[in-house]
């Protein structure tokens with residue numbers, strides 16, 4: 693796929709911001725914290741999820757399915773049995789259904805969009821998994837959501853959502869949620885290839901222990917093994933992390 697000039701410019705700009713320490717310091721300095729970015733607003737996600745994202749094209753449909761299944765495979769093979777799962781930025785809650793094996797007892801989904809949470813609360817009662825698993829959905833910003841004190845999750849998932857918060861917030865939020873992670877629990881982070889996502893993975897690797905990962909990319913236009921920079925069908929990196937033992 694040939695990148696447009698606009699895509700190239702956007703990519704190089706993001707590389708300048710996130711690819712070097714100096715760029716990200718300048719960005720932090722220039723960005724006004726009192727004006728949220730558009731993708732930090734529920735209205736933006738309400739529109740996206742009720743419009744473009746509710747009727748995905750073939751790239752989107754396959755992309756969503758691969759994203760969910762890759763996270764599920766990593767979780768099932770490299771983490772503890774996923775009995776309790778917290779899915780931050782859950783969207784339509786597809787991950788609950790993809791996980792839907794025998795062992796899942798409790799799934800908690802959290803999303804900034806009230807549209808998607810209302811919709812998924814109405815629809816989930818007819819999902820096959822609803823008969824054997826407790827499903828609950830909350831409308832909240834992942835940076836503010838507070839699970840119940842006694843909750844412990846085997847897996848805390850961030851599927852294609854951490855890129856919508858800053859790199860610092862992404863690291864902070866894994867640190868904050870570690871309180872609700874079961875002792876042998878894992879974080880699952882799944883995001884598209886992009887200079888900001890790379891910066892997030894670099895920062896996470898400094899604070900958390902890498903367990904295992906997979907990188908993949910769809911090929912609508914022909915065969916090829918090399919991962920390429922492509923806005924329409926970007927590569928994804930899915931990684932599992934453990935929180936290092938708390939100092940005694």
Ligand SMILES: C[S@@+](CC[C@H](N)C(=O)[O-])C[C@H]1O[C@@H](n2cnc3c(N)ncnc32)[C@H](O)[C@@H]1O
Pocket residue numbers: 731732737741756759780781782783784786802803804805808832833834835850851852853856857
């Ligand atoms: C690209 S979609 C991914 C949805 C789902 N995780 C998946 O993999 O298909 C991003 C989702 O994250 C939600 N989101 C974005 N920022 C969020 C935040 N700060 N807190 C909670 N949810 C957020 C959006 O409303 C949207 O549903």
